[in-house]
Amino acid sequence: MGLRHPDRTGGQARRWRRSAVLAGVVVLALGLTGCSDETEAGRVAMPEPVTEQGQHILDLWQGSWIAALITGVVTWALILGAAFFFRRRSDDEVPVQTRYNLPIEIFYTIFPIIMVIVFFSHTVRVQNIALEMDPDPDVTVKVVGQKWQWTFNYPDSVDTPDGTNVFVSGTGEDIPELVLPVDSTIEFQLYSPDVIHDFGVPAFAMRMDVVPGRDNAFQVTTTETGEFAGKCYELCGTYHSRMLFEVHVVTQEEYDAYLAELAADPDHVSEEPIVGGAYSETPVLEDLNETEGEQE
Ligand SMILES: [Cu+2]
The missing domain is CATH 2.60.40.420 (Cupredoxins -  blue copper proteins)
Incomplete structure (x- = not known):
């Protein structure tokens, strides 16, 4: 006998996905609108850069915060969503204690690798810009x-x-x-x-x-x-x-x-x-x- 009611599972999954996507969109929108270089909040507390190199460093800083926020939303949604939707509902119905979910396992293996590659490549790119030496400075x-x-x-x-x-x-x-x-x-x-x-x-x-x-x-x-x-x-x-x-x-x-x-x-x-x-x-x-x- 299945432990979860089939009808409810489908509806739940859809609702869950919808709230996760909604939360992601809200945070992304907030991040992007606040992302102006004019305000300290938009610069995520970094001073206004007054050099060419500083502008690249600020871009890296802001980009990293946006990426971190998106990652945070996905992670919080997975943690809170799992706690809420798979909670114990009654003493008669104990939720499944172990179950494979191949798509999620692939997701949380591949996604961090992609994140590391993206963060690392942008960091190296900006570091090279910041440390570039003009052989003939003014x-x-x-x-x-x-x-x-x-x-x-x-x-x-x-x-x-x-x-x-x-x-x-x-x-x-x-x-x-x-x-x-x-x-x-x-x-x-x-x-x-x-x-x-x-x-x-x-x-x-x-x-x-x-x-x-x-x-x-x-x-x-x-x-x-x-x-x-x-x-x-x-x-x-x-x-x-x-x-x-x-x-x-x-x-x-x-x-x-x-x-x-x-x-x-x-x-x-x-x-x-x-x-x-x-x-x-x-x-x-x-x-x-x-x-x-x-x-x-
Ligand atoms: Cu000193």
């Missing part, structure tokens, strides 16, 4: 992460016969500016004289470890002017939280004027880029030392 900045601030060198940026380097170096109380021209490809070459730091700007949707003895580098192509916050992303010691900097993306004229201004100040000029941590002994603020005991 600007090269030699970035030094040192305990516990940043030094930004602009080698060969000023027109002098010997290719003078200009630089700025921050301290715990003096947050440095990183000034970049808009619509330009910028290469960041990363140096650390001491421990591992991590150079990142949320608005670029990009960051990279700054590892002693290792030549890490990446490029961004700026698309918008503005002021953006940057910081160290690797817990690197006592004053890690002070490793902040400001990024100013400006017009080419403003950028040239800024470099000329630095070049006129002997405190910001050196023959060679300062990458070896000559400024790593930057004295930490006295008041920081005084409050150190309280912080710990």
Whole structure:
């Protein structure tokens, strides 16, 4: 004797499928309508990207959320649907305890494999875009992460016969500016004289470890002017939280004027880029030392 009534089974299956499809459509519609780059909700909490590479990273981020939501709806429908439609209805009628369902077994074997392939291929594609290096960038900045601030060198940026380097170096109380021209490809070459730091700007949707003895580098192509916050992303010691900097993306004229201004100040000029941590002994603020005991 069959344990389930044949008529009811057909109706149930249809109803179940209909609710699953409906739930999927609702979530997909919500996901797609909220998916505008204009709002933070649409960007799923990611900052508005101001580089070409950042836009690709945002697209990957949004696409992954949509795929994850669709997967979530299918999974929730299977869990809740199974619990509801195959629940025990009376003491006389015990539901079937084991039964093969070949289509579903094939589905949950094949579908995750397809998901992994899709996620993986898009991730690799965007990673390759984010790490692509133009052999001839418009600007090269030699970035030094040192305990516990940043030094930004602009080698060969000023027109002098010997290719003078200009630089700025921050301290715990003096947050440095990183000034970049808009619509330009910028290469960041990363140096650390001491421990591992991590150079990142949320608005670029990009960051990279700054590892002693290792030549890490990446490029961004700026698309918008503005002021953006940057910081160290690797817990690197006592004053890690002070490793902040400001990024100013400006017009080419403003950028040239800024470099000329630095070049006129002997405190910001050196023959060679300062990458070896000559400024790593930057004295930490006295008041920081005084409050150190309280912080710990
Ligand atoms: Cu650091």
